[in-house]
Amino acid sequence: MCHVIVTCRSMLWTLLSIVVAFAELIAFMSADWLIGKAKPTSSEDVDNRTGGSQEPYHPTLGIYGRCTRISHMQLSRRDTLCGPYAENFNEIASGFWQATAIFLAVGIMILCAVAFVSVFTMCVQSIMKKSIFNVCGLLQGIAGLFLILGLILYPAGWGCQKAISYCGPYASAYKLGDCSLGWAFYTAIGGTILTFICAVFSAQAEIATSSDKVQEEIEEGKNLICLL
DSSP: OOOEEEEHHHHHHHHHHHHHHHHHHHHHHOSTTEEOOOBOOOTTOBOTTTSSBOOOBOOEEOSSEEEEEOTTSOOSGGGEEEEESOSSGGGSSOHHHHHHHHHHHHHHHHHHHHHHHHGGGGTOOEETTEEHHHHHHHHHHHHHHHHHHHHHHGGGGGGSHHHHHHHOTTOBTTBOTTOEEOHHHHHHHHHHHHHHHHHHHHHHHHHHHTSHHHHHHHHTTOSEEEEO
Protein backbone atom coordinates (compact mmCIF):
# COMPACT_ATOMS: atom_id res chain seq x y z
CA MET A 1 0.00 0.00 0.00
CA CYS A 2 1.24 3.47 -0.90
CA HIS A 3 1.64 5.83 2.03
CA VAL A 4 1.84 9.51 1.09
CA ILE A 5 4.33 11.04 3.52
CA VAL A 6 4.82 14.82 3.52
CA THR A 7 7.13 16.60 5.96
CA CYS A 8 8.55 20.11 5.96
CA ARG A 9 12.08 18.85 5.37
CA SER A 10 11.17 16.46 2.56
CA MET A 11 9.01 19.08 0.84
CA LEU A 12 11.76 21.70 1.14
CA TRP A 13 14.28 19.29 -0.36
CA THR A 14 11.92 18.55 -3.26
CA LEU A 15 11.34 22.24 -3.98
CA LEU A 16 15.05 23.05 -3.79
CA SER A 17 15.86 20.15 -6.12
CA ILE A 18 13.42 21.47 -8.72
CA VAL A 19 14.64 25.07 -8.37
CA VAL A 20 18.29 24.03 -8.73
CA ALA A 21 17.60 22.01 -11.88
CA PHE A 22 15.71 24.87 -13.54
CA ALA A 23 18.29 27.48 -12.48
CA GLU A 24 21.17 25.51 -13.99
CA LEU A 25 19.22 24.78 -17.17
CA ILE A 26 18.29 28.44 -17.68
CA ALA A 27 21.87 29.57 -17.00
CA PHE A 28 23.27 27.02 -19.46
CA MET A 29 20.89 28.14 -22.23
CA SER A 30 21.46 31.86 -21.62
CA ALA A 31 23.81 34.05 -23.68
CA ASP A 32 24.55 36.29 -20.69
CA TRP A 33 27.74 34.62 -19.45
CA LEU A 34 30.00 37.42 -20.67
CA ILE A 35 29.00 41.06 -21.11
CA GLY A 36 31.15 42.53 -23.88
CA LYS A 37 32.78 45.91 -24.03
CA ALA A 38 30.50 48.80 -24.97
CA LYS A 39 30.08 49.27 -28.71
CA PRO A 40 29.18 52.72 -30.02
CA THR A 41 26.28 53.09 -32.39
CA SER A 42 26.99 53.87 -35.99
CA SER A 43 26.02 57.08 -37.74
CA GLU A 44 23.11 55.27 -39.35
CA ASP A 45 21.67 54.34 -35.96
CA VAL A 46 20.04 57.62 -35.11
CA ASP A 47 16.82 58.16 -33.22
CA ASN A 48 14.61 59.89 -35.78
CA ARG A 49 12.40 61.36 -33.07
CA THR A 50 15.15 63.09 -31.10
CA GLY A 51 17.82 63.43 -33.73
CA GLY A 52 20.41 62.07 -31.28
CA SER A 53 22.27 58.79 -31.26
CA GLN A 54 21.45 56.11 -28.78
CA GLU A 55 23.78 55.13 -25.94
CA PRO A 56 26.40 52.44 -26.62
CA TYR A 57 25.22 48.89 -26.02
CA HIS A 58 26.90 45.82 -24.57
CA PRO A 59 26.70 42.58 -26.61
CA THR A 60 26.66 39.38 -24.60
CA LEU A 61 28.25 36.01 -25.21
CA GLY A 62 27.34 32.60 -23.82
CA ILE A 63 28.82 29.14 -24.13
CA TYR A 64 27.20 28.56 -27.51
CA GLY A 65 24.97 31.63 -27.98
CA ARG A 66 25.23 35.38 -28.25
CA CYS A 67 23.10 38.53 -28.19
CA THR A 68 23.87 41.52 -30.39
CA ARG A 69 22.06 44.52 -31.80
CA ILE A 70 21.01 44.79 -35.41
CA SER A 71 22.54 47.97 -36.79
CA HIS A 72 20.23 48.58 -39.73
CA MET A 73 17.08 48.88 -37.63
CA GLN A 74 15.84 51.52 -35.22
CA LEU A 75 17.54 50.99 -31.89
CA SER A 76 15.29 49.52 -29.23
CA ARG A 77 15.25 46.45 -27.02
CA ARG A 78 13.30 44.63 -29.70
CA ASP A 79 16.21 45.03 -32.12
CA THR A 80 18.50 42.86 -29.99
CA LEU A 81 19.05 39.55 -31.74
CA CYS A 82 19.83 36.49 -29.59
CA GLY A 83 20.60 33.00 -30.78
CA PRO A 84 23.29 30.35 -31.11
CA TYR A 85 26.46 31.37 -32.92
CA ALA A 86 27.42 27.69 -33.18
CA GLU A 87 25.30 25.53 -35.47
CA ASN A 88 26.87 22.35 -34.13
CA PHE A 89 29.05 21.26 -31.23
CA ASN A 90 32.32 21.60 -33.16
CA GLU A 91 31.62 25.28 -33.85
CA ILE A 92 31.66 26.23 -30.17
CA ALA A 93 34.37 28.88 -29.90
CA SER A 94 36.80 27.09 -27.57
CA GLY A 95 37.75 23.53 -26.72
CA PHE A 96 37.46 24.53 -23.07
CA TRP A 97 33.91 25.74 -23.69
CA GLN A 98 33.13 22.46 -25.43
CA ALA A 99 34.30 20.62 -22.31
CA THR A 100 32.28 23.06 -20.18
CA ALA A 101 29.18 22.33 -22.26
CA ILE A 102 29.66 18.58 -21.78
CA PHE A 103 30.20 18.75 -18.02
CA LEU A 104 27.33 21.17 -17.47
CA ALA A 105 24.99 19.17 -19.69
CA VAL A 106 25.73 15.94 -17.80
CA GLY A 107 25.27 17.67 -14.44
CA ILE A 108 22.01 19.30 -15.54
CA MET A 109 20.62 16.01 -16.87
CA ILE A 110 21.32 14.37 -13.52
CA LEU A 111 19.68 17.28 -11.67
CA CYS A 112 16.61 17.15 -13.91
CA ALA A 113 16.29 13.40 -13.34
CA VAL A 114 16.55 13.90 -9.57
CA ALA A 115 14.00 16.75 -9.70
CA PHE A 116 11.58 14.45 -11.56
CA VAL A 117 12.07 11.60 -9.08
CA SER A 118 11.80 13.93 -6.08
CA VAL A 119 8.16 14.62 -6.91
CA PHE A 120 7.34 10.96 -6.29
CA THR A 121 9.23 10.69 -2.98
CA MET A 122 6.01 11.59 -1.18
CA CYS A 123 4.68 8.15 -2.14
CA VAL A 124 7.84 6.10 -2.76
CA GLN A 125 10.61 6.33 -0.18
CA SER A 126 12.80 3.40 -1.17
CA ILE A 127 14.11 1.63 -4.27
CA MET A 128 15.39 -1.94 -3.95
CA LYS A 129 15.53 -1.50 -0.17
CA LYS A 130 17.64 1.64 -0.53
CA SER A 131 16.44 5.07 0.51
CA ILE A 132 15.46 7.12 -2.51
CA PHE A 133 16.55 10.26 -0.65
CA ASN A 134 20.07 8.90 -0.13
CA VAL A 135 20.31 7.78 -3.75
CA CYS A 136 19.13 11.18 -5.00
CA GLY A 137 21.49 12.96 -2.60
CA LEU A 138 24.40 10.94 -3.97
CA LEU A 139 23.39 11.79 -7.54
CA GLN A 140 23.15 15.47 -6.64
CA GLY A 141 26.66 15.35 -5.20
CA ILE A 142 27.93 13.78 -8.44
CA ALA A 143 26.07 16.41 -10.49
CA GLY A 144 27.68 19.13 -8.38
CA LEU A 145 31.13 17.78 -9.21
CA PHE A 146 30.35 17.90 -12.94
CA LEU A 147 29.10 21.48 -12.56
CA ILE A 148 32.27 22.51 -10.72
CA LEU A 149 34.47 21.03 -13.44
CA GLY A 150 32.50 22.91 -16.08
CA LEU A 151 32.71 26.22 -14.23
CA ILE A 152 36.46 25.82 -13.63
CA LEU A 153 37.14 25.14 -17.32
CA TYR A 154 34.91 27.94 -18.62
CA PRO A 155 37.29 30.87 -17.83
CA ALA A 156 40.12 29.00 -19.56
CA GLY A 157 38.32 29.68 -22.84
CA TRP A 158 38.34 33.47 -22.48
CA GLY A 159 41.42 33.61 -24.68
CA CYS A 160 39.63 32.23 -27.75
CA GLN A 161 39.13 34.47 -30.80
CA LYS A 162 35.38 34.75 -30.19
CA ALA A 163 35.87 36.02 -26.64
CA ILE A 164 38.62 38.43 -27.77
CA SER A 165 36.25 39.95 -30.32
CA TYR A 166 33.85 40.74 -27.46
CA CYS A 167 36.33 41.51 -24.67
CA GLY A 168 39.24 43.16 -26.48
CA PRO A 169 42.85 42.11 -27.09
CA TYR A 170 43.71 41.89 -23.39
CA ALA A 171 41.33 38.98 -22.83
CA SER A 172 43.04 35.66 -22.17
CA ALA A 173 42.59 32.51 -20.11
CA TYR A 174 41.12 33.51 -16.72
CA LYS A 175 41.42 37.21 -17.66
CA LEU A 176 38.25 39.02 -18.70
CA GLY A 177 39.83 41.93 -20.52
CA ASP A 178 37.14 44.55 -21.17
CA CYS A 179 34.28 42.16 -20.42
CA SER A 180 32.36 41.55 -17.22
CA LEU A 181 30.59 38.47 -15.97
CA GLY A 182 26.87 38.21 -16.66
CA TRP A 183 24.02 36.94 -14.50
CA ALA A 184 24.09 33.48 -16.08
CA PHE A 185 27.57 32.76 -14.72
CA TYR A 186 26.58 33.82 -11.22
CA THR A 187 23.36 31.81 -11.48
CA ALA A 188 25.37 28.73 -12.43
CA ILE A 189 27.64 29.24 -9.41
CA GLY A 190 24.68 29.76 -7.08
CA GLY A 191 22.98 26.69 -8.50
CA THR A 192 26.11 24.62 -7.92
CA ILE A 193 26.26 25.70 -4.29
CA LEU A 194 22.58 24.87 -3.84
CA THR A 195 23.19 21.49 -5.47
CA PHE A 196 25.57 20.49 -2.67
CA ILE A 197 23.16 21.92 -0.09
CA CYS A 198 20.44 19.70 -1.55
CA ALA A 199 22.77 16.69 -1.47
CA VAL A 200 23.40 17.24 2.25
CA PHE A 201 19.79 18.11 3.01
CA SER A 202 18.56 14.87 1.43
CA ALA A 203 19.75 13.08 4.56
CA GLN A 204 17.45 15.28 6.65
CA ALA A 205 14.56 14.48 4.32
CA GLU A 206 15.28 10.78 4.84
CA ILE A 207 15.33 11.18 8.62
CA ALA A 208 12.07 13.14 8.57
CA THR A 209 10.17 10.54 6.51
CA SER A 210 11.41 7.56 8.54
CA SER A 211 10.95 9.02 12.01
CA ASP A 212 9.10 7.30 14.84
CA LYS A 213 6.14 9.64 14.40
CA VAL A 214 5.77 8.56 10.79
CA GLN A 215 5.91 4.88 11.77
CA GLU A 216 3.24 5.45 14.40
CA GLU A 217 0.97 7.08 11.82
CA ILE A 218 1.51 4.13 9.46
CA GLU A 219 0.68 1.63 12.20
CA GLU A 220 -2.54 3.52 12.86
CA GLY A 221 -3.55 2.80 9.27
CA LYS A 222 -3.25 6.32 7.87
CA ASN A 223 -2.45 6.62 4.17
CA LEU A 224 -1.86 10.40 4.15
CA ILE A 225 0.74 11.51 6.68
CA CYS A 226 1.60 15.19 7.08
CA LEU A 227 4.14 16.22 9.73
CA LEU A 228 5.99 19.44 10.51
